[in-house]
Amino acid sequence: MVLAGGGGSRPTAADVGRLAGVSPTTVSFVLNDRQDQVITQATRQRVLDAVRELGYRPNRAAQGLRTNRTATIGYVTDEAAVDPFAGGAIAGAHDFARRHRSMLLVVHTNRDPRIRRSAIEDLLDRQVDAILFAVVGTRRVTLPEIIVKVPAVLVNCFTVQSSLVSSLPVVLPDEEAGGYAAARVLLDAGHREIALLLGTAGSWASRKRLRGIRRALTEAGVDPRTTHLEHGNFRADSGYQLTRQVLAGSRSAGSRLAGSRSAGSRRPTALLCGNDRMAYGAYLALGEAGLRIPEDMSVMGYDDQADLAADLHPALSTVRLPYYAMGSWAAEQLFPRSVAPGIGPTYLPCPVVLRDSIASITGL
Amino acid sequence: MVLAGGGGSRPTAADVGRLAGVSPTTVSFVLNDRQDQVITQATRQRVLDAVRELGYRPNRAAQGLRTNRTATIGYVTDEAAVDPFAGGAIAGAHDFARRHRSMLLVVHTNRDPRIRRSAIEDLLDRQVDAILFAVVGTRRVTLPEIIVKVPAVLVNCFTVQSSLVSSLPVVLPDEEAGGYAAARVLLDAGHREIALLLGTAGSWASRKRLRGIRRALTEAGVDPRTTHLEHGNFRADSGYQLTRQVLAGSRSAGSRLAGSRSAGSRRPTALLCGNDRMAYGAYLALGEAGLRIPEDMSVMGYDDQADLAADLHPALSTVRLPYYAMGSWAAEQLFPRSVAPGIGPTYLPCPVVLRDSIASITGL
DNA sequence: CTGTTAGCGCCTTCAG
DNA sequence: CTGAAGGCGCTAACAG
Numbered sequence: 001m002v003l004a005g006g007g008g009s010r011p012t013a014a015d016v017g018r019l020a021g022v023s024p025t026t027v028s029f030v031l032n033d034r035q036d037q038v039i040t041q042a043t044r045q046r047v048l049d050a051v052r053e054l055g056y057r058p059n060r061a062a063q064g065l066r067t068n069r070t071a072t073i074g075y076v077t078d079e080a081a082v083d084p085f086a087g088g089a090i091a092g093a094h095d096f097a098r099r100h101r102s103m104l105l106v107v108h109t110n111r112d113p114r115i116r117r118s119a120i121e122d123l124l125d126r127q128v129d130a131i132l133f134a135v136v137g138t139r140r141v142t143l144p145e146i147i148v149k150v151p152a153v154l155v156n157c158f159t160v161q162s163s164l165v166s167s168l169p170v171v172l173p174d175e176e177a178g179g180y181a182a183a184r185v186l187l188d189a190g191h192r193e194i195a196l197l198l199g200t201a202g203s204w205a206s207r208k209r210l211r212g213i214r215r216a217l218t219e220a221g222v223d224p225r226t227t228h229l230e231h232g233n234f235r236a237d238s239g240y241q242l243t244r245q246v247l248a249g250s251r252s253a254g255s256r257l258a259g260s261r262s263a264g265s266r267r268p269t270a271l272l273c274g275n276d277r278m279a280y281g282a283y284l285a286l287g288e289a290g291l292r293i294p295e296d297m298s299v300m301g302y303d304d305q306a307d308l309a310a311d312l313h314p315a316l317s318t319v320r321l322p323y324y325a326m327g328s329w330a331a332e333q334l335f336p337r338s339v340a341p342g343i344g345p346t347y348l349p350c351p352v353v354l355r356d357s358i359a360s361i362t363g364l
Numbered sequence: 365m366v367l368a369g370g371g372g373s374r375p376t377a378a379d380v381g382r383l384a385g386v387s388p389t390t391v392s393f394v395l396n397d398r399q400d401q402v403i404t405q406a407t408r409q410r411v412l413d414a415v416r417e418l419g420y421r422p423n424r425a426a427q428g429l430r431t432n433r434t435a436t437i438g439y440v441t442d443e444a445a446v447d448p449f450a451g452g453a454i455a456g457a458h459d460f461a462r463r464h465r466s467m468l469l470v471v472h473t474n475r476d477p478r479i480r481r482s483a484i485e486d487l488l489d490r491q492v493d494a495i496l497f498a499v500v501g502t503r504r505v506t507l508p509e510i511i512v513k514v515p516a517v518l519v520n521c522f523t524v525q526s527s528l529v530s531s532l533p534v535v536l537p538d539e540e541a542g543g544y545a546a547a548r549v550l551l552d553a554g555h556r557e558i559a560l561l562l563g564t565a566g567s568w569a570s571r572k573r574l575r576g577i578r579r580a581l582t583e584a585g586v587d588p589r590t591t592h593l594e595h596g597n598f599r600a601d602s603g604y605q606l607t608r609q610v611l612a613g614s615r616s617a618g619s620r621l622a623g624s625r626s627a628g629s630r631r632p633t634a635l636l637c638g639n640d641r642m643a644y645g646a647y648l649a650l651g652e653a654g655l656r657i658p659e660d661m662s663v664m665g666y667d668d669q670a671d672l673a674a675d676l677h678p679a680l681s682t683v684r685l686p687y688y689a690m691g692s693w694a695a696e697q698l699f700p701r702s703v704a705p706g707i708g709p710t711y712l713p714c715p716v717v718l719r720d721s722i723a724s725i726t727g728l
Numbered sequence: 729c730t731g732t733t734a735g736c737g738c739c740t741t742c743a744g
Numbered sequence: 745c746t747g748a749a750g751g752c753g754c755t756a757a758c759a760g
Contacts, residue, residue, distance in 0.1 A: 012753055023731045028755055038729055061434065061491045062753035064425045065736050072469070072490065080458070081451030081470075082670055082688075091444035094472060103486060105436070106445075106470045108458060122467060126436065127425045236675045277675060284677045287651055306446060307641060307672060311600040313648040324446075376737055387747045392739055402745055426737035429752050 011054040020050035027051075031058065064127055071102045073334065074123030074131040074150075076116065080108045084306045085136045085323045089155055092327025093132055100335050102129070117144040124149055130334045133157065134327070138172060138204045153330040156323070158345060169333045170345040171326045175205050178319045178350030179212030182272055182300050185317065185352055187220040190362040191270040191298060194227060197242045197282065199274030201231040206274065209302070213272065228268060232278055239273055239281025246271070247289050269298060269361055276301040276309045279316055279357075294359035304353050315355035322348045375418040384414035391415075395422065428491055435466045437698065438487030438495040438514075440480065444472045448670045449500045449687045453519055456691025457496055464699050466493070481508040488513055494698045497521065498691070502536060502568045517694040520687070522709060533697045534709040535690045539569050542683045542714030543576030546636055546664050549681065549716055551584040554726040555634040555662060558591060561606045561646065563638030565595040570638065573666070577636065592632060596642055603637055603645025610635070611653050633662060633725055640665040640673045643680055643721075658723035668717050679719035686712045 013024040013031075020027070022043060029037045030047040050056070064070035075093060079086040086108070094104050105128060107119040123131055124146065131147055134155035141157045143164060154170040186194050196213065199206050214224040228246060232238030246268060273279040279301035283293065291297050293314055301309055301318035309316040325348050377388040377395075384391070386407060393401045394411040414420070428434035439457060443450040450472070458468050469492060471483040487495055488510065495511055498519035505521045507528060518534040550558050560577065563570050578588040592610060596602030610632060637643035643665035647657065655661050657678055665673055665682035673680040689712050 010753095013755095014753080024754080025732080025756085026730060029730090032755080040729065043729080057485065057489050059429075059491065059753050060489045061425050061428045062736090063755080065423075065429055065738090065752090066754045066756085068736085070425065070490070080455040081445040082448055082455050083451065084446055084448055084671070087445030087447065087451045090470070091446050091472070094444070094470070098471075101486075103469050103471060103490065105467050106454070106458070107462075107467060108455070121421065122465075125421050125424045126434070126467065127423065236677065240677065277671070280675070281677075305671065307448075307669065311641065311644065313600075313604065313645075374737095377739090378737080388738080389740085389747060390745090393746090396739080404745065407745080423737055426752090427739080429737080429754090430739050432752085 010059065011056045013056070013058070016047065016050045016054055016056045019054060020046040022047060068127070069129055070127045072126065072128050073097055073102050073104055073331065074120070074126075074128040075104045075106045075134065076119050076123070076131060077106070077108050077134040077136070078111045078116075079136040080110070081106070083136050085303075085321065086134065088306075088323030089134045089327035089330075092324035092329075093134075093155075093331040094327070096328045096331035097334075100331075102331075102334075113142070117146075120144055120147055132327070132330050132334075134330075138175070140204075151334055153333050155326050155330045169330070171329045172345050172347055173205075173321050173326065173350050174347035175208035175350065176212040176215075177347070178302070178321075179209030180216045181212075181350070181352045182209075182302065182319045183213040183216035184220075185354070185358065186270045186272060186298065186300055187216060187222070189270075189298065189358055189360040191268075192220075192222055193266055193268040194222075194270045194272055195246045195268040196227060196229040197239060197246070197271055197273045197278055198229070198231050199234040199278065206231070209274075232274055234275050234278060236277045236281035236284075239278030240285045241281070242278075243271065243282040243285035244289075247285065247291075270300065270358070271297060272300045273302060275303045276305040276312075276316060276318055277303075279318070280308065280312060283312060294357050298358040298361075300358060309353070310355065312357070314357050317355045317358045318353050319350045320353050321350060374423065375420045377420070377422070380411065380414045380418055380420045383418060384410040386411060432491070433493055434491045436490065436492050437461055437466050437468055437695065438484070438490075438492040439468045439470045439498070440483050440487070440495060441470070441472050441498045441500070442475045442480075443500040444474070445470070447500050449667075449685065450498065452670075452687030453498045453691035453694075456688035456693075457498075457519075457695040458691070460692045460695035461698075464695075466695075466698075477506070481510075484508055484511055496691070496694050496698075498694075502539070504568075515698055517697050519690050519694045530707075533694070535693045536709050536711055537569075537685050537690065537714050538711035539572035539714065540576040540579075541711075542666070542685075543573030544580045545576075545714070545716045546573075546666065546683045547577040547580035548584075549718070549722065550634045550636060550662065550664055551580060551586070553634075553662065553722055553724040555632075556584075556586055557630055557632040558586075558634045558636055559610045559632040560591060560593040561603060561610070561635055561637045561642055562593070562595050563598040563642065570595070573638075596638055598639050598642060600641045600645035600648075603642030604649045605645070606642070607635065607646040607649035608653075611649065611655075634664065634722070635661060636664045637666060639667045640669040640676075640680060640682055641667075643682070644672065644676060647676060647680075658721050662722040662725075664722060673717070674719065676721075678721050681719045681721045682717050683714045684717050685714060 013027045016027045017024045027047055030044050077086050081087045109115040130151040132153050135157040138156050152168055154168050158170045217224045230242045232242050271282050279299055293299055301316045304318045304320035309318045377391045380391045381388045391411055394408050441450050445451050473479040494515040496517050499521040502520050516532055518532050522534045581588045594606045596606050635646050643663050665680045668682045668684035673682045
């Protein structure tokens with residue numbers, strides 16, 4: 001289909017051998033630096049010189065045919081690279097792989113299971129050494145069984161398929177610790193009335209995060225049940241709406257304000273948001289209400305979204321989702337390592353990124 | 365380096381032949397649907413059945429060794445996929461390539477020329493059919509000459525290297541038309557006092573855009589020389605600062621306010637920004653000054669940055685940079701096409717995206 | 729210490 | 745209409 005590669009044909013190992021006056025075998029030995037073979041220093045040098053003179057580089061397709069290793073890793077992601085998080089994980093895997101002289105064959109599936117399957121097949125046809133399977137928005141996935149034909153690692157997702165669950169390394173963000181840390185930052189700054197403006201109620205991330213948050217609250221002697229808790233949709237508009245509700249002291253229909261006292265009447269001093277976009281929505285509602293950040297209200301985001309969190313005004317304190325680190329970790333699993341992986345998923349830390357949106361109110 | 369692919373060895377064409385009772389040759393003929401060979405309907409069916417039964421898929425590495433075509437395209441980009449624009453172009457190329465059964469081997473170089481060179485070599489070693497070379501932020505690039513070993517296309521960049529300039533198709537955004545269109549939108553809405561808060565002064569995009577803007581102004585009878593023009597740095601903070609300056613009526617040191625009259629004293633009714641991030645900075649400054657968008661001030665962005673322009677409040681009107689389209693166009697050039705490409709770069713349109721940040725003031 | 733031989737899986741003349 | 749033989753570029757046994 002593609003235009004024939006116009007290139008003048010590359011030199012082969014035979015060409016190198018001819019020039020150096022040795023056999024292709026010797027060329028191979030020298031280039032692969034084989035320890036079990038003894039090569040004269042002189043011969044080695046002649047080969048190396050010939051390689052340099054011809055600009056010889058081994059044909060990896062041929063090498064792959066012979067060795068079954070292509071130094072190529074398949075990377076399957078649900079979201080296109082346009083998504084900064086998808087891109088972050090790709091970048092992490094890319095950089096790690098590159099250090100090991102491997103490259104990434106990247107496919108995105110738009111969440112279509114059929115594309116997903118054929119993508120994996122296409123990768124296998126190209127003899128990739130391994131497959132990394134990534135997703136934006138942590139969740140359970142169903143994988144084509146053929147994926148086990150090759151070492152594979154799950155990035156930001158997991159499976160319950162019995163045939164796969166034990167064989168695939170899995171890396172996930174440690175959302176519970178992230179939620180805990182986010183709440184702790186607020187608590188440590190003296191906040192006691194914290195409104196929780198979380199994302200989609202059912203999501204894995206929201207559930208885990210909430211658990212961490214509750215633990216932090218409890219530890220600090222704040223009753224989680226009296227804490228204002230709302231679920232949004234991870235988008236700016238819901239951050240905006242929920243913040244208005246909170247400010248109005250109104251309890252929405254879906255509000256899960258559990259306290260029996262008139263908790264709704266006490267305005268919170270801090271907002272803990274489901275992600276940075278919701279935090280941005282909160283900024284807008286706060287601005288409209290004439291409240292200043294962080295003087296009148298502290299705001300905590302989540303995600304550390306590029307081109308957003310740091311650019312907000314004031315810059316948003318948030319918790320970083322370790323997409324890059326997950327991609328990197330996943331690639332790392334494909335290469336010989338000293339320590340065997342433990343059983344079960346590996347959780348990577350979500351570091352707190354402190355910026356200007358949080359005020360200390362210790363002098364409560 | 366990579367763990368050996370654990371997979372049970374795949375069936376070969378010979379296996380299929382054995383099962384179907386034919387030679388591997390016949391299998392090849394059937395699978396490649398060769399018109400110059402006559403195969404009995406019955407034989408063909410037996411082969412196809414055997415293929416299905418074994419789940420046979422040709423080994424593309426072997427195929428590539430034989431045919432010199434790997435159905436794989438190298439994609440070199442300066443920015444990692446984290447950048448939404450880099451990702452947009454990748455997605456465009458990916459989707460087009462996929463329709464032609466090709467996959468993308470993606471490398472990013474972090475603008476390091478050495479990495480750039482070795483990336484291209486690594487791609488060539490893997491026998492890619494072609495290379496797409498992309499950049500974020502249109503500019504001139506210097507390419508390793510070896511890139512011509514294979515068909516290549518330049519995405520959002522161009523070269524002046526004499527050995528390459530005539531042989532490489534180039535695709536660029538039509539910034540001049542984009543600038544013209546952006547200004548026209550404002551002009552058509554009745555705005556006459558438009559402050560131009562552009563990006564980096566020296567950039568290709570800024571220059572082209574400015575030319576288009578000036579043309580639109582002139583056509584509308586507005587003297588471009590009396591128009592407030594500032595250059596920033598494409599980031600939110602400069603949009604913020606420049607807007608404050610404009611509002612204060614102050615002329616900064618670097619101001620290129622050309623009018624001789626007291627142009628600084630007339631507050632503009634519209635801001636035309638160098639990109640969406642600067643527009644966002646303008647939003648912040650406007651908000652602080654108590655000005656409402658679009659009632660008190662219309663704002664026009666540029667880029668249509670994902671997760672930003674549409675999410676702002678009010679949603680930002682902007683001009684879309686056609687990264688996806690450029691990636692797609694580039695991939696298209698690699699496949700047989702009906703019309704030969706003209707000489708010189710191909711300019712792709714930057715469509716205006718109208719949202720809520722612009723008010724009509726026809727009743728001036 | 730190095731060369732010869734064989735074969736990875738596929739496609740492609742060339743015979744039959 | 746189909747099969748046998750050869751080779752793409754490389755590496756791995758096995759000789760010498």
